[in-house]
């Protein structure tokens with residue numbers, strides 16, 4: 724079993740909880756309230772700005788040109804393809820570009836972004852990838868699972884979201900991160916692998932919390 728298969732298995736209960744979350748299921752069967760989706764899109768836009776910075780740090784930490792290029796591709800895909808989805812939905816929701824960019828990050832958005840940035844700043848590429856892998860990988864799994872539900876891909880409102888995250892272009896980034904982490908893991912000690920697993924489990928938990936935050940449109944308890 725590869726290292727990433729091992730940590731994916733350890734995170735299985737968390738990933739299953741995300742998959743079963745009413746927010747995720749609501750995108751798949753079209754019943755998600757638009758207000759929750761609007762809140763999510765705005766928060767996710769802010770999250771993706773920080774996620775992009777982490778990938779840019781991947782370019783800096785990369786040991787060779789091929790790896791630099793992989794992070795540059797992932798960065799471009801996020802800033803110019805994935806975030807374009809958010810900009811398109813914002814327009815449909817009547818949210819201006821200014822309002823979108825001025826979104827105040829909620830508690831989970833801030834905690835999750837900060838956790839990724841902190842791992843990236845420690846200077847090890849493996850830690851950086853372990854922290855962002857649940858993001859790319861779990862969305863691709865969710866995208867594919869929802870795409871298999873009848874009508875989800877063609878849904879007039881949420882179909883575009885499902886098409887984005889089930890797409891091969893999106894999945895190829897997850898596959899590349901998986902392969903890169905497995906390669907880096909080969910030269911790590913057992914202690915270092917445990918540490919990578921702990922990072923992966925933590926950001927997997929944040930993925931669940933992000934869905935839950937969006938469903939509840941949770942904001943700071945004191946404004």
Ligand SMILES: Cc1ncc(CO)c(N)n1
Nearest residue numbers: 767770771858859862933
């Ligand atoms: C919170 C979150 N995790 C993962 C992705 C996938 O890029 C996303 N857009 N948002």
